[in-house]
Amino acid sequence: MRNVTKDNITDVFKGYLVDDMPPRTREIMAALVQHLHDFARETNLTHDEWRQGIEFLEGCAAIESEDRHEFVLASDVLGLSSLVDMLHSRDDATSSSVLGPFHVSGAPALDVGGDMKRNFGGPVLLAEGVIKDTDGNPIAGAEIDIWQTAPNGLYASQDEEQDTFSFHGLMNVGDDGRYAFTTVKPVEYTVPTDGPVGAILDACGRHPWRPSHLHYIVKAPGYRTLVTEIFPDDDPYLDQDTVFGVRNDLVMTYHTKQAADFPEGMALSGKVTESFLSVKFDVVLAKE
Amino acid sequence: MRNVTKDNITDVFKGYLVDDMPPRTREIMAALVQHLHDFARETNLTHDEWRQGIEFLEGCAAIESEDRHEFVLASDVLGLSSLVDMLHSRDDATSSSVLGPFHVSGAPALDVGGDMKRNFGGPVLLAEGVIKDTDGNPIAGAEIDIWQTAPNGLYASQDEEQDTFSFHGLMNVGDDGRYAFTTVKPVEYTVPTDGPVGAILDACGRHPWRPSHLHYIVKAPGYRTLVTEIFPDDDPYLDQDTVFGVRNDLVMTYHTKQAADFPEGMALSGKVTESFLSVKFDVVLAKE
Numbered sequence: 001m002r003n004v005t006k007d008n009i010t011d012v013f014k015g016y017l018v019d020d021m022p023p024r025t026r027e028i029m030a031a032l033v034q035h036l037h038d039f040a041r042e043t044n045l046t047h048d049e050w051r052q053g054i055e056f057l058e059g060c061a062a063i064e065s066e067d068r069h070e071f072v073l074a075s076d077v078l079g080l081s082s083l084v085d086m087l088h089s090r091d092d093a094t095s096s097s098v099l100g101p102f103h104v105s106g107a108p109a110l111d112v113g114g115d116m117k118r119n120f121g122g123p124v125l126l127a128e129g130v131i132k133d134t135d136g137n138p139i140a141g142a143e144i145d146i147w148q149t150a151p152n153g154l155y156a157s158q159d160e161e162q163d164t165f166s167f168h169g170l171m172n173v174g175d176d177g178r179y180a181f182t183t184v185k186p187v188e189y190t191v192p193t194d195g196p197v198g199a200i201l202d203a204c205g206r207h208p209w210r211p212s213h214l215h216y217i218v219k220a221p222g223y224r225t226l227v228t229e230i231f232p233d234d235d236p237y238l239d240q241d242t243v244f245g246v247r248n249d250l251v252m253t254y255h256t257k258q259a260a261d262f263p264e265g266m267a268l269s270g271k272v273t274e275s276f277l278s279v280k281f282d283v284v285l286a287k288e
Numbered sequence: 289m290r291n292v293t294k295d296n297i298t299d300v301f302k303g304y305l306v307d308d309m310p311p312r313t314r315e316i317m318a319a320l321v322q323h324l325h326d327f328a329r330e331t332n333l334t335h336d337e338w339r340q341g342i343e344f345l346e347g348c349a350a351i352e353s354e355d356r357h358e359f360v361l362a363s364d365v366l367g368l369s370s371l372v373d374m375l376h377s378r379d380d381a382t383s384s385s386v387l388g389p390f391h392v393s394g395a396p397a398l399d400v401g402g403d404m405k406r407n408f409g410g411p412v413l414l415a416e417g418v419i420k421d422t423d424g425n426p427i428a429g430a431e432i433d434i435w436q437t438a439p440n441g442l443y444a445s446q447d448e449e450q451d452t453f454s455f456h457g458l459m460n461v462g463d464d465g466r467y468a469f470t471t472v473k474p475v476e477y478t479v480p481t482d483g484p485v486g487a488i489l490d491a492c493g494r495h496p497w498r499p500s501h502l503h504y505i506v507k508a509p510g511y512r513t514l515v516t517e518i519f520p521d522d523d524p525y526l527d528q529d530t531v532f533g534v535r536n537d538l539v540m541t542y543h544t545k546q547a548a549d550f551p552e553g554m555a556l557s558g559k560v561t562e563s564f565l566s567v568k569f570d571v572v573l574a575k576e
Contacts, residue, residue: 002527003534004535006375009367009371013367017493025491028333031327033366035324035327036366036368040371045375047372050369054360064350078321079297079298079300079321079325084335085335087329087332088334203313206305238290
């Protein structure tokens with residue numbers, strides 16, 4: 001188009017898309033550019049503001065590495081990651097929540113009833129539940145990949161004091177679908193704020209905190225893989241998670257119990273001498 | 289907000305913006321995230337597609353450097369750069385057009401009537417015109433910064449065979465507002481296609497070509513600085529510039545003239561022995 005104008009440029013862009021391109025690519029590109037252009041037109045975006053946007057992307061690029069995923073973090077704090085999760089959540093299954101940047105593949109096997117706490121201090125947390133289908137039947141042989149922060153608020157990948165798989169475990173459940181493990185209660189923490197995403201949070205007057213959570217990836221053959229998190233209902237950041245990950249069905253009470261009530265058959269059975277915390281959380285998977 | 293849903297997440301995001309943040313930052317962030325979320329909802333964006341978007345950004349990051357500005361290129365081929373130009377163009381002045389990545393600051397002085405062609409082959413192009421205000425009066429002492437491709441389709445910054453300021457010149461006009469210089473006709477060229485932006489063009493079935501042009505930045509005290517381009521009206525890519533830079537008032541006829549008609553007072557006067565090309569283009573600047 002020779003005479004491109006601010007009013008026709010979006011149609012000119014769509015006119016450049018060839019007839020035989022994949023329909024889904026066409027749909028995505030047309031919608032992306034429609035919204036990009038509408039955003040610029042509605043805000044009457046200036047050259048200086050455009051330049052700030054480019055500098056934001058270039059600033060993310062400058063620190064992007066295998067251990068630092070600033071573009072993912074941007075998606076997280078703008079709510080896009082959570083929105084994509086929710087668009088593909090099923091109403092009849094446990095809600096999904098953000099994967100985040102701290103999952104590590106290859107976690108060591110953790111037996112049902114096993115312990116992730118090791119030598120770390122703090123009261124024992126016993127987490128248990130059943131992995132079920134949407135009819136309430138246990139899913140035999142489901143796999144649950146568990147990770148969380150240490151008591152210092154750091155994930156293993158952030159912390160030189162912890163080994164690679166500290167507070168990571170991979171559990172295969174039996175015919176009863178039941179999982180159970182001991183750990184310490186995870187703590188709230190901040191997303192990284194020393195990059196361009198931190199500057200965005202700052203410009204918006206937003207804090208960088210996430211409520212504490214246990215993070216699970218739950219898989220079983222024939223079922224949709226679920227990435228989710230369990231939040232304690234007394235966390236101060238439940239109503240203001242900086243990555244928008246909290247859903248009502250993922251908020252649980254962590255009950256305080258007496259040592260005498262600690263169950264048999266756990267790695268720590270007989271070794272818990274003080275009160276402990278207990279959380280029960282059943283996971284419902286939808287069929288593929 | 290504890291129970292974030294796909295329908296309320298945009299309002300939750302806006303609720304996180306503090307009361308005392310700068311109003312313009314609030315407006316930009318709210319509009320950006322509204323469109324980002326609407327894009328995801330309308331397309332029902334999948335995790336795989338989200339991942340492709342992240343990989344696109346990470347791919348741009350991997351090649352971003354002082355000499356390669358892939359994010360700017362993305363903005364260019366998606367029409368955002370041209371749209372921002374047009375949003376701030378004035379109807380009563382010469383249209384602006386994309387700056388692009390090839391401008392180099394500090395070009396050597398070029399006298400009115402000077403030559404940028406040097407030893408390069410091809411017919412002489414004589415470009416001339418008057419820099420005027422919106423009432424048609426010449427602007428004394430305006431400055432015109434000129435750059436273009438060499439006959440091989442490369443800008444100096446892309447080409448080891450050319451020195452830094454090859455086909456770059458900075459001219460200060462006199463009281464009559466008149467500029468004039470000789471060069472060779474610029475040629476059409478492709479934007480870089482060996483990065484993620486090239487993959488986007490490919491996925492859309494789009495070519496990477498830009499029509500040939502003379503590129504100007506025109507400045508004068510008290511006037512808005514204008515970045516613009518002049519296109520010949522016989523260029524094959526006029527109707528499909530891959531960065532959407534063509535405006536009707538920037539398309540000019542390059543007339544063929546006989547050597548005898550070459551004017552006096554130019555650096556090449558008396559040295560042009562064959563036919564030459566001539567283009568006249570007056571530049572109208574708006575007051576600040």
